[in-house]
Amino acid sequence: MKQDKKKYNPQAIEKKWAKRWVEEKTFSPDLEKAKNPYYALFMFPYPSAEGLHIGNFYAFTCVDVMAKYKKLRGFDVFEPVGWDAFGIHSENYALKIGETPGKMLERTIANFSEQIKSAGLSCDWEKEINTTSPEYYKWTQWIFIQLFARGLAYQKESYLNWCPSCKTVLADEQIEGGTCERCKSAPEKRKMKQWFFKITAYAERLLEGLEKMDWSEITKSAQRNWIGKSEGANIKFKVVDSVEEFEIFTTRPDTLFGCTYCVLSPEHDLTQKIVSKEQRLKVEEYIKKAGAKSDLERKENKEKTGVFSGAYAINPVNQEKVPIWIADYVLAGYGFGAIMAVPAHDERDWEFAQKFNLPIKYVILLDDKKKRMLDDRNKENADSWILQLDKNEKKWWWKENYCYTEDGALFNSGGYNGLSSQEARKKIVQWLEKNNLGKKETNYKLRDWCISRQRYWGPPIPIIYCEKCGTVAVPEKDLPVKLPELEIGWEPSGDGRGPLAKVENFMATNCPKCGGKAQREADVTDNFLDSAWYFFRYISSMNKEKIFDEKLAKKWFPIDLYVGGNEHAVLHLMYTRFITMAFHDLGLIDFDDPFKKFRANGMILKDGKKMSKSKGNVINPEEYREKVGYDALKSYILFLGPLGEDRSFSDRGILGTKNWAEKVYNLLEKVKDTEEKKAVLQKLHKTIQGVEMDMKNQKYNTAIAKLMEMTNLLTKEEKISKSVFEKFVIISAVFLPALAEEIWERLGHNESIFDQKWPEYDSSLASEEKIELVVQINGKVRDKIIADADVNEEIAKKLAITSAKIEKYIIGKDIKKIIFVKGKLINLVVK
RNA sequence: GCCGAAGUGGCGGAAUUGGUAGACGCACACGACUCAAAAUCGUGCGGGAGCAAUCCCAUGAGAGUUCGAGUCUCUCCUUCGGCACCA
Numbered sequence: 035m036k037q038d039k040k041k042y043n044p045q046a047i048e049k050k051w052a053k054r055w056v057e058e059k060t061f062s063p064d065l066e067k068a069k070n071p072y073y074a075l076f077m078f079p080y081p082s083a084e085g086l087h088i089g090n091f092y093a094f095t096c097v098d099v100m101a102k103y104k105k106l107r108g109f110d111v112f113e114p115v116g117w118d119a120f121g122i123h124s125e126n127y128a129l130k131i132g133e134t135p136g137k138m139l140e141r142t143i144a145n146f147s148e149q150i151k152s153a154g155l156s157c158d159w160e161k162e163i164n165t166t167s168p169e170y171y172k173w174t175q176w177i178f179i180q181l182f183a184r185g186l187a188y189q190k191e192s193y194l195n196w197c198p199s200c201k202t203v204l205a206d207e208q209i210e211g212g213t214c215e216r217c218k219s220a221p222e223k224r225k226m227k228q229w230f231f232k233i234t235a236y237a238e239r240l241l242e243g244l245e246k247m248d249w250s251e252i253t254k255s256a257q258r259n260w261i262g263k264s265e266g267a268n269i270k271f272k273v274v275d276s277v278e279e280f281e282i283f284t285t286r287p288d289t290l291f292g293c294t295y296c297v298l299s300p301e302h303d304l305t306q307k308i309v310s311k312e313q314r315l316k317v318e319e320y321i322k323k324a325g326a327k328s329d330l331e332r333k334e335n336k337e338k339t340g341v342f343s344g345a346y347a348i349n350p351v352n353q354e355k356v357p358i359w360i361a362d363y364v365l366a367g368y369g370f371g372a373i374m375a376v377p378a379h380d381e382r383d384w385e386f387a388q389k390f391n392l393p394i395k396y397v398i399l400l401d402d403k404k405k406r407m408l409d410d411r412n413k414e415n416a417d418s419w420i421l422q423l424d425k426n427e428k429k430w431w432w433k434e435n436y437c438y439t440e441d442g443a444l445f446n447s448g449g450y451n452g453l454s455s456q457e458a459r460k461k462i463v464q465w466l467e468k469n470n471l472g473k474k475e476t477n478y479k480l481r482d483w484c485i486s487r488q489r490y491w492g493p494p495i496p497i498i499y500c501e502k503c504g505t506v507a508v509p510e511k512d513l514p515v516k517l518p519e520l521e522i523g524w525e526p527s528g529d530g531r532g533p534l535a536k537v538e539n540f541m542a543t544n545c546p547k548c549g550g551k552a553q554r555e556a557d558v559t560d561n562f563l564d565s566a567w568y569f570f571r572y573i574s575s576m577n578k579e580k581i582f583d584e585k586l587a588k589k590w591f592p593i594d595l596y597v598g599g600n601e602h603a604v605l606h607l608m609y610t611r612f613i614t615m616a617f618h619d620l621g622l623i624d625f626d627d628p629f630k631k632f633r634a635n636g637m638i639l640k641d642g643k644k645m646s647k648s649k650g651n652v653i654n655p656e657e658y659r660e661k662v663g664y665d666a667l668k669s670y671i672l673f674l675g676p677l678g679e680d681r682s683f684s685d686r687g688i689l690g691t692k693n694w695a696e697k698v699y700n701l702l703e704k705v706k707d708t709e710e711k712k713a714v715l716q717k718l719h720k721t722i723q724g725v726e727m728d729m730k731n732q733k734y735n736t737a738i739a740k741l742m743e744m745t746n747l748l749t750k751e752e753k754i755s756k757s758v759f760e761k762f763v764i765i766s767a768v769f770l771p772a773l774a775e776e777i778w779e780r781l782g783h784n785e786s787i788f789d790q791k792w793p794e795y796d797s798s799l800a801s802e803e804k805i806e807l808v809v810q811i812n813g814k815v816r817d818k819i820i821a822d823a824d825v826n827e828e829i830a831k832k833l834a835i836t837s838a839k840i841e842k843y844i845i846g847k848d849i850k851k852i853i854f855v856k857g858k859l860i861n862l863v864v865k
Numbered sequence: 866g867c868c869g870a871a872g873u874g875g876c877g878g879a880a881u882u883g884g885u886a887g888a889c890g891c892a893c894a895c896g897a898c899u900c901a902a903a904a905u906c907g908u909g910c911g912g913g914a915g916c917a918a919u920c921c922c923a924u925g926a927g928a929g930u931u932c933g934a935g936u937c938u939c940u941c942c943u944u945c946g947g948c949a950c951c952a
Contacts, residue, residue, distance in 0.1 A: 188883060252946065255869040261946040297952090336950060363950045373952045381866085382950050427906095479951055603947080641878095673890070675878060680945085682877065690877095690890045729882080736879065739889035746889095749906095808885050815885055827900035841918095845876080853932055859884055862934045 042699040044663025045217075048772040060786050061105070061156035062111065065573055065586055068110030073630075074101040074591050075569055077598030077606070078116045078163075080123055081146040083131075088147035088645075088653040088683070090597065091153065093635045095668045096597040096677060096734070098155045103729050103768045105156065110219070112590065115571040116163035119145055120171070120215045120387065121561025122200055122216050125491035125784045138167065138517065141475040151170075153655070153664055156773050156788070160222045161575045165564040170571060171493035172514035173581040174564055178496055179507040180620055187393055187485075188576040189505065193301070193366070194484060195221035195442060201526035202488040203228055205560060206481050207306040207605045212333055215605075219425065226530060229495060229557070230482040233612045237261055239626060240611055249632040250678050252848045256603035262479025267375065267463045271296055271347040272310050274355060280304050280347075281476055283369030286379065287466070288630055289446040290460035292397035293374040294387070295345050295357045297340065297466070300324040301366035308358065310344025317341050317360055338363055338386045348473040349374075351449060351462065360780040361386065361396040370479055377437065384437035393756060398455065408438055424452070483609065490524040493517065493560030500545035500552040509546050509560050517555070526579060532557040566609040569628065590629045597677075600634035607632070630839035633732065636680040638671065651832060653683055662692040665770045669694070672734040672769070695770055697745050698763075702777055708752040715799055717747050718758055722795035725765050734769075741766055761793040808859035809834045809845040827854040834860050 055061060063071075076097040079090050098135040101113040119139050128135040143164070149158065163170055194203045199219040203226060208215040233240075241261050244254045266285035273279060282296065300307055300321040309317045318340040340361030345359050364373050377387035378396040387394055400408070405419060418433045422445070430442060441455035450719055451457050466472035486495065496508035508515055518540045518632045526531050534540050535556035564690060567581075570759040573590050574582040582858035592668040598606075624864030637644070640651040658667045670691040674681035722746040728737035746755055761779060767787050778787035801825050807830060809817040821830065831852060834840055844864055851863040 250870090252870055256947045259868060262948075264951075286952080332950080338950080361950095363952095365951065375952085380952065382952070385950090406895050416936065463951080477951080479948085580874080600946080674876090684891075686908095687877065693891085696885045704933095724881095739879075742889055806885075810884085810933070813884090813931090818885070818915080851932060853884090855884055859933095861884080863930055 040703075042696045042773075044665060044695065045659065047776045048154055048659070048664050049152065049774040050784060051775045052152050052861075054161055055154070055156070056151055056784075058084040058786070059158075059160065060788055061111070062158045062160045063110040065114050065590065066111065068589070070109045070111075070113045071590050072104045072109035073593045073595075074098075074104070074111060074113045074573075075593050075596045076113075077596075077602070078118050078565070078568060079146065080118045080121070081143045083127060083138070083142045083145075085142075085145055086149040086655055088152070088638050089635075091655050092638055092671050093597050093599065094150070094153070094155055095671060096635050096710065097595060097732060098632065098670065099668075099768050100595055100732070101156050102788065103792075105514040105788050106764065106767065106790065108791065111156065112158060112161075112572075114161045114163075114569075115145075115147075115150060115155075115157040116572065117144065117569060118561070118568070118765070119164055119166045119167065120564050122202070122487070122489060123561070124574065125489060126216070127198070128491070128573075130674070134519075134521060134524065136166070137259070139301075141494075151340070151670075152245075152659075152706040156771075161572050163568060163571050163575050165568065166491075168516055171517075173571065174493045174559065174567070175496040176510060176581055177563070177567060177616075178559065179322055179510065179513075181231060181616060182507045182737065184619075186235065186616060187229060188344075189227055190267075193225050193226060195226060196224040196226070197221050198528075200489070200527040202532075203484055203486060205484045205562070205564075207608065209485070213646060220328065223325075224530075228484050228486040229497075229555075229559075230484050231612070233483045233608075234478060234480055234598060236612055236615050237263070237480050238476075239615055240608065243611065243627045245628055247632070248599070250634045252602045252678070253600055253607065253634050256600070257608060258602040260480060260608065262478060264473075265476050267459075267466065268370070268467060268475045269471050270350060271374070272350070273304075273358070274346040274348060276308060277344070278304060278307055281370050282372045282375055283475060286376065286446060286455075286459070287462045287472075288441075288455040289397055289451075290351045290374065290462055291444070291450070292376040292378050293349050293354075293356060293397045294377060294393045294395050295375045297359045297361045297362040297364045297373050297375055297386075298343070298452045299366040299371035299505070300360055300362050302360075302371045302642040305343065305360055305374075308343055308345040313342060313344035317343060318361060324856060327362070327415045332362065338389050340386060340390065342390075350469075357392070359386075359390070359392075360741050367481060368479065378432075379437065379439055381437055394437075395446060396431045397433050397444060397446045398438070398440070398817055399421050400423070400438065400442045402428050402430075402444065404440050405430045407708050410441075411480075442845075444797045453748040483560075483612070485563055485603040486557040487560055488530060488557055488770045489526050489557070490517075490520065490533045492561060493564070494534060494540075495555040495557050495559055497555040498543055498545060498552045499551060499555065499646055500548060502550055503545050503547040506545060506547050506552075509836070512546065514665075515648065530639070534558070553612070562605060562609050563567065563613075565614040567608055567617075569610075575610075577864060582623070584622060592621065592625055592628055594630055596629040596632045597635055600636075603634070633677050636678055639680055639682045641684050644684045650696070658688065662688055662770075663677065663695065665773050666695045669738055669769045673738045675735055677732055694738075694742050694745060695773055698766060698770060699748055699773060699777070701745070701748050701754060702761065704748070704751060704754045705756050705759050705781070708755050709751040710758045711751070714747065714754075716750060716756060716802075717744055718761060719788045719799040720801075721796070722761070722765055722793055723800045725768075726795070729768070734767050738769055741769065744772050758803070763787070764790050764793055805857055806831065809837060809840055810859060811840065812863055813861060816840055816843060823857055825857075827860070829850070830854055834862060 074097045076094045087718045089326050097182045101111045104113040122527050124135050128138045178187055196203055199212040199217045205575050213220055221580050223836055241263055264285050266283060267287045268283055270279050270281050340359050345358045346355045349356055375383040377383040377394045379398055419430045420433050429615040444450045444458050446452050449706045463474050494517055496515045500506055518537055541554050543801050545555050570582045573586045610628055615626050618626050640653055645652050670688045673691055721740050725737045763774050763777050775787050804820055805823045806818045807821040808815055818839050819833050847864040849862050849864050853861040
């Protein structure tokens, strides 16, 4: 019986402390008075009915260990928690189980919060938020009207992604690999009038900001690709025998002389105006067909199609007359939806010209090196080059049947012949600008954020349509526009309007300007808007006057550490940056980017495979609490490898951290009144130093390894002094919080271990007195000699050449050179 | 195709950033305890040669720089992530 009491019982210990931490508000800082703020944030969860999963657990823990470490280092740590509960995800699930989302969430949030509370995280439950509460979404709507007032929220009609299953439009960011991010069905193209946020106005700032931020490279690169900056020029083309003209965007103005035709997208405004009588029927038929194609069809079938418009344009640089074609390989949404085609030096134009027998004109010469490179790539055609000798330099161009996009030297280009592509780009654009025929321009792939959703479960868009006054924002004093609590009729209708459109007492209102009868907007905002600003609300979750307190924001922002899944790289993370920049421009804050440091946590694989319900290899955290306890589970996840990489979880492997926790627990018995051995003290101080360094670099895995080493050393000791053990327990508390807290109490302390000070290491103890001096001959290790740590070159040399093992390598040879690395090695270069 | 990250024992991964490759853990083997098993503790554990001391090979492949390369440079291969008819 007594035996049992002494046994490590993680479940009981963890339960006890998790409860006490919440009750005693151990981790609730005073935001106003805090002197040394540290804001640690994990992506707030969507409270799914399945409950906490291992991915949540991983991301939360990555933040949590840093929070605990910083708290021990004397910071006022704020690690808030809340619920991202609006949105299609919740609503679809509610539809599936036939319950209203509101009722369902009451239950799932209660469950989820119990789970997080029992996980022993240092969350501040005082500041909990929920995006579906009117106190929260009042401010989501407030953001909308602020952006509306500044022209950053606007309505426009355009072709949008319509998800037939979710029955709503989606933002471009929510189409992943051509399908709906939520339900994986193929979206249709629909022309609709919708609300947009002008994120494109921030394209350059979003891109530039990336340079300064401490974010995972993988995330930054995803954002860069999504923003898709390209520099080039706009060029005007006049239409022959017409007053019309159109502009094109190109990144290769140096190839302007090689333009042999132009292409307009089927949606281009000009097509109707310029089409010739003979071609009209064909053109109209083509436009109709192209319009019916979904993005997915386009993606799958990249075969070029198109039709001649019957009209011609004038190349501004050489007055050549070139045909204008209509083709859907030119996209309406990018640039002007019109291009100059240079088939010799653009692969898409090349393909099109081949198919429709359009002329090809080479204007770029390549040097020998580039020619050889292309020859290697394209061996079967390697004999079609034409040689041109230019100032004794060999230059080449292709005779036929090939297209190359490399930069080179210009020819067939009038006064620009001989210039490099780079120079020619500058000169040609200068000439165009001087003659008002074009200008330098930068384009981005990023498009404005469509935020209307034809759904029920979101904040209603705070807009009123008045016959007299037009589109009017709901005044701030009337916020929030409450989402009516519907028992029935909240399902998406699919008719292009949100279900609120049918709720008469919601829709009917008065115009805030003229007081006359008016209608509300029936759509709600995108769920990603709720989550684009939640971290601002945490610091003022109770504030009724303001979205957040500016003084507190100044103190607590930018956020010190943010961790979450990289699947949000271009969704959530881009939107948060945009909203933060907008806040900056509203004068609310003085910074542009909300997260100083972001780390993407990788995925957890089970035995090397992706987890999925169908495979039955899903890791349920609660199951492992039963088996090994949360302290061991969390440590194991972190121990598996460096942050940001995928990691393979195995049932056997987890025993490693379980054993570790148990060993630490068992050390308690050895605490005696005793003098500490020097070797133990040295290891302790080295461990403190090492853990500090690893935490600084967020190398949790090696920090744990160092603590394990210390544990192994202590396990071998008969007696451990209390002072050494206490220090060791404090530094272990970062990874084994409940266990450490329990030990701390048993050592006779009343206050929480997390209110203790991190022990300072003594650098004289942390560094070695004796080292193993490595002796190399010509860079190969030949001997290791124990020497004083501060041994100098002279003595090291003596030690080396008098070593018996070294003798045979230097006998009869000259020592040409000696390389000495202090505290490490001496290398004798002999011949 | 373009951009980014990565490739080290049977496995997850270390390596103070150019200085002892394989820390720590898992698995495995042997030993101690036990009537026995589990648990625990101890020892070993990249490959090859040798009784041994020791020597050779080895960080995806190949070259290079260097006294010295897992780390830097170039070329190539593979895997993963992002973008993709974006002019």
